[in-house]
Amino acid sequence: MTTNVPRHVAIIMDGNGRWAKQRGLPRIEGHRAGAESVRAIVRACGELGIKYLTLYAFSVENWNRPKPEVSALMRLLEFYLRQEIPELNKNNVRLAAIGRLHELPLRAQKQLQKSIEALSKNTGLTLVLALSYGGRAELVDAMREIGREIKGGRLDISGIDEASISRHLYTRDIPDPDLLVRTSGEMRVSNFLLWQISYAEMYVTDTLWPDFRKPQLEQAIADYSKRHRRFGRVGTAEEK
Numbered sequence: 001m002t003t004n005v006p007r008h009v010a011i012i013m014d015g016n017g018r019w020a021k022q023r024g025l026p027r028i029e030g031h032r033a034g035a036e037s038v039r040a041i042v043r044a045c046g047e048l049g050i051k052y053l054t055l056y057a058f059s060v061e062n063w064n065r066p067k068p069e070v071s072a073l074m075r076l077l078e079f080y081l082r083q084e085i086p087e088l089n090k091n092n093v094r095l096a097a098i099g100r101l102h103e104l105p106l107r108a109q110k111q112l113q114k115s116i117e118a119l120s121k122n123t124g125l126t127l128v129l130a131l132s133y134g135g136r137a138e139l140v141d142a143m144r145e146i147g148r149e150i151k152g153g154r155l156d157i158s159g160i161d162e163a164s165i166s167r168h169l170y171t172r173d174i175p176d177p178d179l180l181v182r183t184s185g186e187m188r189v190s191n192f193l194l195w196q197i198s199y200a201e202m203y204v205t206d207t208l209w210p211d212f213r214k215p216q217l218e219q220a221i222a223d224y225s226k227r228h229r230r231f232g233r234v235g236t237a238e239e240k
């Protein structure tokens with residue numbers, strides 16, 4: 001299809017609630033349909049040769065949603081993590097998670113660890129789930145760790161630079177996203193990967209997340225592959 005496939009795609013999956021509302025269904029039905037899109041997009045990313053896919057599955061702000069919705073989302077997550085292991089394994093997918101994972105219900109934490117372990121030998125796509133994740137919370141956690149290292153004499157203030165901050169983020173083993181996708185039309189980054197998206201290309205589509213499947217992903221990648229990434233530099237003559 002395209003030659004310029006991003007190495008890392010990060011997605012703000014938005015619009016589950018609106019999708020359900022349009023159909024007169026409860027919000028959780030939108031999340032269920034959203035989980036089907038997760039399945040389809042994970043498979044598609046593997047097929048397209050993308051190496052990292054980060055999905056914003058649950059933000060620190062999402063804890064403020066009505067309790068039944070939070071519980072339903074946690075159950076859905078647990079179900080996905082358990083149910084999908086054979087399919088993910090078959091597709092050579094490795095699993096990772098970022099966020100304040102200790103804030104998740106114990107059962108979800110345990111299932112997450114189990115699934116990560118079961119898929120740890122795989123070498124294809126790395127699926128990164130952002131759970132109880134907030135970009136500012138991540139920076140706070142990194143600063144606290146850096147502070148502890150300085151206090152303990154393991155780090156000098158002059159050792160704080162962009163590379164050392166990156167090494168203290170939840171994403172320390174993951175390259176920065178090349179492409180940030182947001183579904184359902186909102187022009188916001190919503191506290192997602194604030195440090196890591198500095199040079200990411202953005203793609204916003206009106207499509208609601210439950211309707212975002214392989215053809216819509218291919219559209220986003222086709223759009224990305226037309227862009228000239230300059231990382232703050234001046235473009236070459238042929239790029240202009």
Ligand code: FPP
Binds near residue numbers: 015018034035184
């Ligand atoms: C945003 O839609 C979506 C979420 C807050 C949760 C994302 C969860 C899933 C896609 C399903 C489960 C995830 C996995 C990994 C299996 P919204 O509810 O904010 O939609 P709205 O803005 O239209 O109300």
